[in-house]
Amino acid sequence: MLLTNFKPDRTGKKPLYLQIADFIKEQIRLGLVTPGMRLPSVRDLSAALHLSRTTTETCYSRLTAEGYLVSKPQSGYFVADLQVPKQLPRELPSGSTRPAARYDFANNYVDGTAFPSIIWRRHIGQALKEKAALTGYGEPQGEPALREALADYSHRARGVVCAADQIVISAGVQSLFVILAALLQDRLFHTAPQIAWERPGFPQGEEIFRRQGWDIARFDTETLDTVQARLLYVSPSNPYKGRSLTPDLRRRLLRWTLERDGYILEDDYNGEFRYFTTPVSSLQGMGDGEHIVYLGSFSRLLFPSLRISYMVLPPGLLPDYRRIGRLYNQTSSTIEQLALASFIREGNLRRHVKKLRRLYRRKADLLQQALARHFGSRVQILAYESGLHMRISVDSPWDPQEAARRAEAAGVRVLPVPGGQDVPFSRSGNRFRTEILLSFAGISETDIAPAVARLATAWK
Amino acid sequence: MLLTNFKPDRTGKKPLYLQIADFIKEQIRLGLVTPGMRLPSVRDLSAALHLSRTTTETCYSRLTAEGYLVSKPQSGYFVADLQVPKQLPRELPSGSTRPAARYDFANNYVDGTAFPSIIWRRHIGQALKEKAALTGYGEPQGEPALREALADYSHRARGVVCAADQIVISAGVQSLFVILAALLQDRLFHTAPQIAWERPGFPQGEEIFRRQGWDIARFDTETLDTVQARLLYVSPSNPYKGRSLTPDLRRRLLRWTLERDGYILEDDYNGEFRYFTTPVSSLQGMGDGEHIVYLGSFSRLLFPSLRISYMVLPPGLLPDYRRIGRLYNQTSSTIEQLALASFIREGNLRRHVKKLRRLYRRKADLLQQALARHFGSRVQILAYESGLHMRISVDSPWDPQEAARRAEAAGVRVLPVPGGQDVPFSRSGNRFRTEILLSFAGISETDIAPAVARLATAWK
Numbered sequence: 061m062l063l064t065n066f067k068p069d070r071t072g073k074k075p076l077y078l079q080i081a082d083f084i085k086e087q088i089r090l091g092l093v094t095p096g097m098r099l100p101s102v103r104d105l106s107a108a109l110h111l112s113r114t115t116t117e118t119c120y121s122r123l124t125a126e127g128y129l130v131s132k133p134q135s136g137y138f139v140a141d142l143q144v145p146k147q148l149p150r151e152l153p154s155g156s157t158r159p160a161a162r163y164d165f166a167n168n169y170v171d172g173t174a175f176p177s178i179i180w181r182r183h184i185g186q187a188l189k190e191k192a193a194l195t196g197y198g199e200p201q202g203e204p205a206l207r208e209a210l211a212d213y214s215h216r217a218r219g220v221v222c223a224a225d226q227i228v229i230s231a232g233v234q235s236l237f238v239i240l241a242a243l244l245q246d247r248l249f250h251t252a253p254q255i256a257w258e259r260p261g262f263p264q265g266e267e268i269f270r271r272q273g274w275d276i277a278r279f280d281t282e283t284l285d286t287v288q289a290r291l292l293y294v295s296p297s298n299p300y301k302g303r304s305l306t307p308d309l310r311r312r313l314l315r316w317t318l319e320r321d322g323y324i325l326e327d328d329y330n331g332e333f334r335y336f337t338t339p340v341s342s343l344q345g346m347g348d349g350e351h352i353v354y355l356g357s358f359s360r361l362l363f364p365s366l367r368i369s370y371m372v373l374p375p376g377l378l379p380d381y382r383r384i385g386r387l388y389n390q391t392s393s394t395i396e397q398l399a400l401a402s403f404i405r406e407g408n409l410r411r412h413v414k415k416l417r418r419l420y421r422r423k424a425d426l427l428q429q430a431l432a433r434h435f436g437s438r439v440q441i442l443a444y445e446s447g448l449h450m451r452i453s454v455d456s457p458w459d460p461q462e463a464a465r466r467a468e469a470a471g472v473r474v475l476p477v478p479g480g481q482d483v484p485f486s487r488s489g490n491r492f493r494t495e496i497l498l499s500f501a502g503i504s505e506t507d508i509a510p511a512v513a514r515l516a517t518a519w520k
Numbered sequence: 521m522l523l524t525n526f527k528p529d530r531t532g533k534k535p536l537y538l539q540i541a542d543f544i545k546e547q548i549r550l551g552l553v554t555p556g557m558r559l560p561s562v563r564d565l566s567a568a569l570h571l572s573r574t575t576t577e578t579c580y581s582r583l584t585a586e587g588y589l590v591s592k593p594q595s596g597y598f599v600a601d602l603q604v605p606k607q608l609p610r611e612l613p614s615g616s617t618r619p620a621a622r623y624d625f626a627n628n629y630v631d632g633t634a635f636p637s638i639i640w641r642r643h644i645g646q647a648l649k650e651k652a653a654l655t656g657y658g659e660p661q662g663e664p665a666l667r668e669a670l671a672d673y674s675h676r677a678r679g680v681v682c683a684a685d686q687i688v689i690s691a692g693v694q695s696l697f698v699i700l701a702a703l704l705q706d707r708l709f710h711t712a713p714q715i716a717w718e719r720p721g722f723p724q725g726e727e728i729f730r731r732q733g734w735d736i737a738r739f740d741t742e743t744l745d746t747v748q749a750r751l752l753y754v755s756p757s758n759p760y761k762g763r764s765l766t767p768d769l770r771r772r773l774l775r776w777t778l779e780r781d782g783y784i785l786e787d788d789y790n791g792e793f794r795y796f797t798t799p800v801s802s803l804q805g806m807g808d809g810e811h812i813v814y815l816g817s818f819s820r821l822l823f824p825s826l827r828i829s830y831m832v833l834p835p836g837l838l839p840d841y842r843r844i845g846r847l848y849n850q851t852s853s854t855i856e857q858l859a860l861a862s863f864i865r866e867g868n869l870r871r872h873v874k875k876l877r878r879l880y881r882r883k884a885d886l887l888q889q890a891l892a893r894h895f896g897s898r899v900q901i902l903a904y905e906s907g908l909h910m911r912i913s914v915d916s917p918w919d920p921q922e923a924a925r926r927a928e929a930a931g932v933r934v935l936p937v938p939g940g941q942d943v944p945f946s947r948s949g950n951r952f953r954t955e956i957l958l959s960f961a962g963i964s965e966t967d968i969a970p971a972v973a974r975l976a977t978a979w980k
Contacts, residue, residue: 074676085679085805126800127770140767142774142806172655181648188641195632195962197824216534219545231691231827231851238698242731267847271702272731307600310587314602340586345545346602364657365854367691387727391691393853394825502655 066109076111077119084119088128088139095141099129162471163511169502170363170448174419179408180362180399187398198394200385202229202370206401210356210370213404217413218328219341220354222372228381231367231391233327233355237268239388240353240371243380244291244323245272254289255325262295262327281309290320295327296343310343317351323374327355330448332413350374358400360448360501361413368392368400420448423500423508430512435519440493448501451477456494456519463494463519470518472511474498526569536571537579544579545588548599555601559589622931623971629962630823630908634879639868640822640859647858658854660846662689662830666861670816670830673864677873678788679801680814682832688841691827691851693787693815697728699848700813700831703840704783705732708750715785716749722787725753741769750780755787756803770803777811783834787815790908792873810834818860820908820961821873828852828860880908883960883968890972895979900953908961911937916954916979923954923979930978932971934958 066083068076087093099120100108106116120137123129129137188194193203201207207224214220230236245253254275257266266276279287294313296305305313317324326343344354354372369392373381403409427450431439435454442451456463460476467474477495503511526543528536547553559580560568566576580597583589589597648654653663661667667684674680690696705713714735717726726736739747754773756765765773777784786803804814814832829852833841863869887910891899895914902911916923920936927934937955963971 082679089681089805122800125767127767127774127806130767140771142771167656169656172651175651175654177648177651181645184644184648185641188637188644191632191635191637194635194823194825196627196629197819219542221549231695231853232849234698234849235691235695235851238694238728238731242727264847264849267702267844268698271698271733273733307585307587307590311600311602314587340582346587359657363654365654367851367853384727387724389692389694389724391695391827391851393691393827393856396853396856 068109077115077122080109080111080116080119081122084123085128088142093139095139097139098135099137099139101136161468161473163507163514164473164503165498165500165511166473166475167499167502170360171416171419171423171501171504172363173504174412174415175363176408176412180403183399183403183408184395186402187395190398193394193398198390198397200388200390201381202227202390202392203394203397203401206368206397206404207370209401209404213409214342214354214356214372215345217332217410218354218356219345220356220372221345221349222354226373226375226378227370228373228385229368229370229390229392229397231369231393233329233357233369234264234268235388235391236355236369236371237265238272239381239385240325241269241272241274242384243377245274246384247377247380248290248323253291255291255293256287256289257293258295262293265293265327281306284309284312284316287316290322291325292316292322293325293327294343295329296340305340305343310346313343314347317347322351324352325355326352329355329357330360332361332417344372350376353377361409361416362400366396366400368396420501423503423505424450426505426508427498427500427512430509434512434516442495448499449475450498450500451495452498453493453495454519456492458494458519459492460494460496463496466518467515470514472514472518474515528569537575537582540569540571540576540579541582544583548588548602553599555599557599558595559597559599561596621928621933623967623974624933624963625958625960625971626933626935627959627962630820631876631879631883631961631964632823633964634872634875635823636868636872640863643859643863643868644855646862647855650858653854653858658850658857660848660850661841662687662850662852663854663857663861666828666857666864667830669861669864673869674802674814674816674832675805677792677870678814678816679805680816680832681805681809682814686833686835686838687830688833688845689828689830689850689852689857691829691853693789693817693829694724694728695848695851696815696829696831697725698732699841699845700785701729701732701734702844703837704751705734706844707837707840708783713751714749715751715753716747717753718755722753722755725787741766744769744772744776747776750782751785752776752782753785753787754803755789756800765800765803770806773803774807777807782811784812785815786812789815789817790820792821792877804832810836813837821869821876822860826856826860828856880961883963883965884910886965886968887958887960887972890969894972894976902955908959909935910958910960911955912958913953913955914979916952918954918979919952920954920956923956926978927975930974932974932978934975 066080068079084093084099099105102113102116102120105111106113109116120129120131124131124137127142128140130140131137204224206229207227210227210229211222211224214222228236228239230239241253252275253273254277255269256277256279259278259280261278270276277287277289279292292313294305313324316322324343324347328342342354344352351374353374355369356371357369358366359369428441431441431452438455440453442453454463458466464474464476475497477497500508526540528539544553544559559565562573562576562580565571566573569576580589580591584591584597587602588600590600591597664684666689667687670687670689671682671684674682688696688699690699701713712735713733714737715729716737716739719738719740721738730736737747737749739752752773754765773784776782784803788802802814804812811834813834815829816831817829818826819829888901891901891912898915900913902913914923918926924934924936935957937957960968
């Protein structure tokens with residue numbers, strides 16, 4: 061061991077004995093000192109490196125406590141046989157590094173220009189003063205102040221009928237599904253739980269149920285009556301659909317819950333955004349209060365990096381939740397929960413949603429105009445009455461994947477609408493009706509027209 | 521329907537047509553109007569309530585879109601048959617409402633007096649300025665800035681050897697387990713995955729693995745060699761143990777990973793706290809780098825309401841993580857991740873941990889002195905060399921549960937150490953060696969002596 065290679069750092073940030081210990085560990089890790097080797101005596105090492113004997117002794121006893129050295133009475137310290145191959149630096153497999161496109165119609169971002177940062181910072185500052193709330197783990201169900209604010213907000217904005225006690229808060233809808241999959245399995249099934257997922261599905265959500273042993277079936281409006289499962293997932297504002305449930309389907313869904321004594325997970329993602337009418341209110345508020353679990357989120361209302369979602373449990377599920385809920389720690393930051401509570405209480409959320417609705421309406425109009433100008437009748441707008449996406453169909457010789465590749469080569473990223481059985485695209489002669497989804501939330505107003513111009517070139 | 525009961529709110533916060541729509545929905549919900557009933561014509565309702573016809577028409581068409589009404593040409597609007605029982609307000613089953621004790625040795629809190637709120641607020645404020653980071657969903661793996669800071673911090677403070685690319689950030693250790701259970705099942709097993717959990721276990725952690733189909737076994741130091749599973753969970757600073765792994769056990773664990781090609785989950789909860797020596801470094805840094813998943817958390821280092829935990833994956837697991845990781849959305853707030861990154865970079869975490877270590881050391885001393893004064897030789901301190909808990913054994917006629925009940929009646933909450941096979945308590949004659957855990961993190965320095973005095977009275 062070349063202990064003479066050791067260079068002490070005397071700035072005092074790290075005690076000397078730790079510096080030597082780390083140096084010796086590194087030598088072991090690199091295989092430069094080998095099991096069974098005897099280390100210099102405390103006296104010799106101290107003399108060689110001009111250290112006090114206490115420093116050397118502390119270093120050796122720490123390495124012994126950690127298992128790197130073994131102390132043998134009368135004969136000194138030896139390198140333990142860890143039987144561990146030496147750790148060499150290695151190349152790590154790297155993550156995907158897809159370069160950013162010049163124009164992005166494929167992202168999940170929100171428009172940051174609208175976000176009231178200064179107001180939000182004030183609410184965060186207030187929350188940071190509530191020491192008592194910060195030093196504990198917080199309520200597993202979520203901060204009471206936020207649950208009160210959400211019961212009120214979801215009623216006003218989405219027609220949800222509930223008490224604060226029915227609300228469970230979590231960091232994202234997946235964490236809510238972890239709890240729901242457990243809760244509903246105990247409630248509905250003993251073995252072989254099954255959930256019927258509305259087409260086209262939601263991979264991140266299904267992953268949680270599948271990993272917890274659920275079988276995933278699919279359904280759509282036409283196949284509702286043949287569903288065998290006692291649990292349905294619907295997402296009325298899913299971007300791939302882009303339109304809300306018809307009045308008839310709403311009534312059929314409610315009847316289904318009663319006839320089967322089944323449950324519906326109503327994921328109200330983007331439910332606040334409708335441009336031509338005020339948003340249709342939630343199914344939850346229309347039901348008997350016992351068969352619909354309502355799920356809300358703030359990803360699109362404030363910003364996606366704020367990880368706060370919530371669900372409204374029917375009163376009949378609360379005893380089960382009380383039993384297992386304490387096994388699930390709260391995942392959402394207490395400070396952000398408290399900040400959101402006062403942000404909502406003071407009416408900031410209502411005002412912000414209003415502003416966003418105007419902004420997104422304006423963008424949707426710009427996008428529609430640009431498409432008409434560059435494509436004329438070659439593009440058909442299939443849906444954009446809700447949400448932050450526009451689904452279009454382009455008359456082209458390519459399937460959606462290929463059309464997306466050509467767009468990306470021209471600097472514009474778009475989302476191909478998955479073909480196959482979920483959303484078929486039709487072919488007539490040598491031309492396809494190519495379905496594409498354009499998300500306009502994360503693109504600026506001034507970028508919309510030039511981006512569509514590039515699409516027109518790419519899809520000429 | 522007594523539409524004359526309708527009282528419009530003319531403050532302008534809510535459009536009039538929505539007010540009427542909500543009023544009608546409420547009547548339907550309460551069963552005051554019944555399916556099939558015909559509503560007043562647009563003309564009649566407008567006249568009766570002094571509304572414009574547009575207002576009434578908008579109200580009716582909204583209720584039709586939502587499915588509450590059905591419009592029949594030439595004959596008007598009728599209440600739809602929802603076949604839903606009316607929703608009456610009902611009493612909710614309430615959560616547990618155990619009153620607070622005067623002195624609490626049983627909580628999971630941290631000492632808030634030490635927390636540098638002003639510095640933290642500054643870092644939050646800086647993070648809020650990074651608009652680009654806030655408007656997206658953030659990296660599923662965690663913000664790169666924080667992963668860089670953690671790779672550096674975990675190396676300096678805990679001897680962890682890793683690159684930032686190996687780190688995955690999440691809101692709490694449970695969310696990490698959701699990913700790990702999926703990742704390791706794919707890696708190690710096709711069916712019947714099994715994990716051996718170090719006694720006395722960790723209910724919230726086991727819940728996640730169990731719900732994802734894992735079988736949970738138990739082991740301790742003595743039974744390590746008989747473990748059948750290829751995955752072990754160890755928590756070297758578990759409060760119920762209160763002592764770190766012996767050098768011999770550390771070497772045996774490392775050998776076990778190599779002999780079985782098995783994995784260890786090393787949960788380093790509280791690993792930073794040792795009072796008599798500097799903390800023993802992580803197992804991870806001692807291994808070959810491929811068999812130990814290191815788990816760290818900031819619940820005790822900063823405050824529990826900050827939901828940031830992380831894990832270090834071996835390079836060999838990264839390809840699997842790249843495959844399934846994108847199915848798991850990030851749960852931790854981006855703002856708090858960015859704030860923590862700069863907080864660590866500027867050395868604030870290192871300084872804060874130093875301060876906490878002094879504070880908790882002082883509290884441990886106060887507690888030890890008070891116990892000696894009031895109980896003398898009746899109390900034996902079993903362990904407090906690490907962590908924020910002291911495990912004691914009291915000479916008493918009660919089992920731990922009964923001793924805890926008596927303490928609580930005297931205004932002091934303590935944690936009985938579970939008896940049975942995990943941690944036996946012995947009985948000699950009519951006296952027990954009653955084992956109790958005292959958590960001193962969340963109790964103030966000045967409260968320690970009076971709380972112990974009350975315990976002495978309760979356990980006389």
